[in-house]
Amino acid sequence: xxxxxxxxxxxxxxxxxxxxxxxxxxxxxxxxxxxxxxxxxxxxxxxxxxxxxxxxxxxxxxxxxxxxxxxxxxxxxxxxxxxxxxxxxxxxxxxxxxxxxxxxxxxxxxxxxxxxxxxxxxxxxxxxxxxxxxxxxxxxxxxxxxxxxxxxxxxxxxxxxxxxxxxxxxxxxxxxxxxxxxxxxxxxxxxxxxxxxxxxxxxxxxxxxxxxxxxxxxxxxxxxxxxxxxxxxxxxxxxxxxxxxxxxxxxxxxxxxxxxxxxxxxxxxxxxxxxxxxxxxxxxxxxxxxxxxxxxxxxxxxxxxx
Amino acid sequence: xxxxxxxxxxxxxxxxxxxxxxxxxxxxxxxxxxxxxxxxxxxxxxxxxxxxxxxxxxxxxxxxxxxxxxxxxxxxxxxxxxxxxxxxxxxxxxxxxxxxxxxxxxxxxxxxxxxxxxxxxxxxxxxxxxxxxxxxxxxxxxxxxxxxxxxxxxxxxxxxxxxxxxxxxxxxxxxxxxxxxxxxxxxxxxxxxxxxxxxxxxxxxxxxxxxxxxxxxxxxxxxxxxxxxxxxxxxxxxxxxxxxxxxxxxxxxxxxxxxxxxxxxxxxxxxxxxxxxxxxxxxxxxxxxxxxxxxxxxxxxxxxxxxxxxxxxxxxxxxxxxxxxxxxxxxxxxxxxxxxxx
Numbered sequence: 001x002x003x004x005x006x007x008x009x010x011x012x013x014x015x016x017x018x019x020x021x022x023x024x025x026x027x028x029x030x031x032x033x034x035x036x037x038x039x040x041x042x043x044x045x046x047x048x049x050x051x052x053x054x055x056x057x058x059x060x061x062x063x064x065x066x067x068x069x070x071x072x073x074x075x076x077x078x079x080x081x082x083x084x085x086x087x088x089x090x091x092x093x094x095x096x097x098x099x100x101x102x103x104x105x106x107x108x109x110x111x112x113x114x115x116x117x118x119x120x121x122x123x124x125x126x127x128x129x130x131x132x133x134x135x136x137x138x139x140x141x142x143x144x145x146x147x148x149x150x151x152x153x154x155x156x157x158x159x160x161x162x163x164x165x166x167x168x169x170x171x172x173x174x175x176x177x178x179x180x181x182x183x184x185x186x187x188x189x190x191x192x193x194x195x196x197x198x199x200x201x202x203x204x205x206x207x208x209x210x211x212x213x214x215x216x217x218x219x220x221x222x223x224x225x226x227x228x229x230x231x232x233x234x235x236x237x238x239x240x241x242x243x244x245x246x247x248x249x250x251x252x253x254x255x256x257x258x259x260x261x262x263x264x265x266x267x268x269x270x271x272x273x274x275x276x277x278x279x280x281x282x283x284x285x286x287x288x289x290x291x292x293x294x295x296x297x298x299x300x301x302x303x304x305x306x
Numbered sequence: 307x308x309x310x311x312x313x314x315x316x317x318x319x320x321x322x323x324x325x326x327x328x329x330x331x332x333x334x335x336x337x338x339x340x341x342x343x344x345x346x347x348x349x350x351x352x353x354x355x356x357x358x359x360x361x362x363x364x365x366x367x368x369x370x371x372x373x374x375x376x377x378x379x380x381x382x383x384x385x386x387x388x389x390x391x392x393x394x395x396x397x398x399x400x401x402x403x404x405x406x407x408x409x410x411x412x413x414x415x416x417x418x419x420x421x422x423x424x425x426x427x428x429x430x431x432x433x434x435x436x437x438x439x440x441x442x443x444x445x446x447x448x449x450x451x452x453x454x455x456x457x458x459x460x461x462x463x464x465x466x467x468x469x470x471x472x473x474x475x476x477x478x479x480x481x482x483x484x485x486x487x488x489x490x491x492x493x494x495x496x497x498x499x500x501x502x503x504x505x506x507x508x509x510x511x512x513x514x515x516x517x518x519x520x521x522x523x524x525x526x527x528x529x530x531x532x533x534x535x536x537x538x539x540x541x542x543x544x545x546x547x548x549x550x551x552x553x554x555x556x557x558x559x560x561x562x563x564x565x566x567x568x569x570x571x572x573x574x575x576x577x578x579x580x581x582x583x584x585x586x587x588x589x590x591x592x593x594x595x596x597x598x599x600x601x602x603x604x605x606x607x608x609x610x611x612x613x614x615x616x617x618x619x620x621x622x623x624x625x626x627x628x629x630x631x632x633x634x635x636x637x638x639x640x641x642x643x644x645x646x647x648x
Contacts, residue, residue: 143322143326144326146319146322146323146326147323147326147327147330148330150323150326150327150619150622150623150626151327151615151618151619151622152577152578152580152581152582152618152622154578154581154582154584155581155584155615155618155619156330156615158581158584158599158600158603159331159334159603159611159615160334161603162602162603162604162606162611163334163335163606163608163611235449239449239451242451243451243453243584243585246453246585246588247584247585247588247600247603247604248600248604249603249604262453262454262457263588266457266589269457269460269461269465270460270461270464270465270466273461276457277457277458277461280453280454280457280458281454283451283454284446284449284450284451284454287449287450287451288445288446288449291445291448291449
């Protein structure tokens, strides 16, 4: 029987590792092929990459980096879009394009930090509740999750943000406090299914520890749905963050939060339409980008449960 | 019998969720440093007044006891005094709620009609240009936040084209109709004031549409994919083979089962509309509960915040129950499964 796979029996450990690496490369190549054949996914990837680059290099790529703070230039205030100011200038003469690009920084920070705060506890609780399916652990965790999911996310985030000092960090905290249940619910469903699969049961029979079963057997099988959900959630978290700063509970002026800029600009509609419109469109573009990217990843992993 | 068991089960579950929500809200409203009694009495009140008030407000008791008192009052409709308006929060909310509800109601009607309509059109013309157009539009609808739609509609319909009025519920100078339900359009019709009805209707179109856009897009996507899935099923082929007219196949046999996912999302979206109204009411200067809530939040008016969240939470949960009942009506399988217990 051992002659079924000659390469495997004949190869030295080193050659075997080589082979493994090659097959992984091949998998990546196949994934990229599939991903890149959906033009929408590629558009999403390019959009996200552009926004991330712009945000990282904001001080170097924007024409007036000093306009990102408390800067005034009343001579050039209220200018409509032109070659010098592609998105126009606001009521105190700051370049709206520059501020929008700096606004991406706050939006991306929001998304990254919230997901970093939310995913580990959410996933852990989901693993526990799913593994101890039908016991009091399951009941406790999932009832609490139900309560958080029973309220529209924006309301809860607004409520939490409103009792704290309004700033970027607290708005991230508020969004995080209402976002973890989504990951708990996702991982819960996956784990409850997987605990009855043969690989889990056989690990149990061999006397593997709980820790091993949860983190080495079950968790790796949840990774691709989790990542797909994260890429889709980036857009939604950014949107909620923008909503919070729109009502004044997020990034505070003179810092250029996108939502803050829209809210301030909305006061000067319709005459100075560009002050509100361009940051608003920037929010749409960033959310759209992450959604297209996330949809592409979802098709790739065939993760239908999200 | 089965239906009754289903409803009881759902109701018990909702009460548990509601209690949990009230605890969260209570903790939020007590988390702030500061003395509610001092705030309520005013900065210049003598200390003994504040002490008495603190005893009256049960603030010397342990937190769980305070929670029970708070819950008892809340159930009886006493949500405490608003620091800003100096009135009972429940009274404020009662006065403002109809405005938001009217907005959400119109948005809900738009979601149902436009969303399902677009989805059905899209499915019927699957993979042709009309389908693709609807799909692109619905993608844009999903990713664009409601306050961006609000700004776009305000600019386009309100200012550039001048078709629709821009701010508020009624044109200034027009007398609001006598309050019967609090919904201007309904009250105006009930009292026979057609010009007020027409004016109120014009005012509500842009904000309601801005609120509904995201959900219209969502409904269109879900309806389309559900119909497209069912279109390939054997029973449809069988009906066609039997010579049932295409219209009947579409409307009676394809649309109804395809509406199940739509209805459940629609209900959730309708409830979420009330909270998205936070952003749209601000832009259109709509005198509703959300604008009141935002003001309360910016001024840390804790009783008002707790009241607004509690009301919106209750609306959300009630909407959830209604949705579940509607879905159970549409899909006998769910009804049976839940009644028997998982």
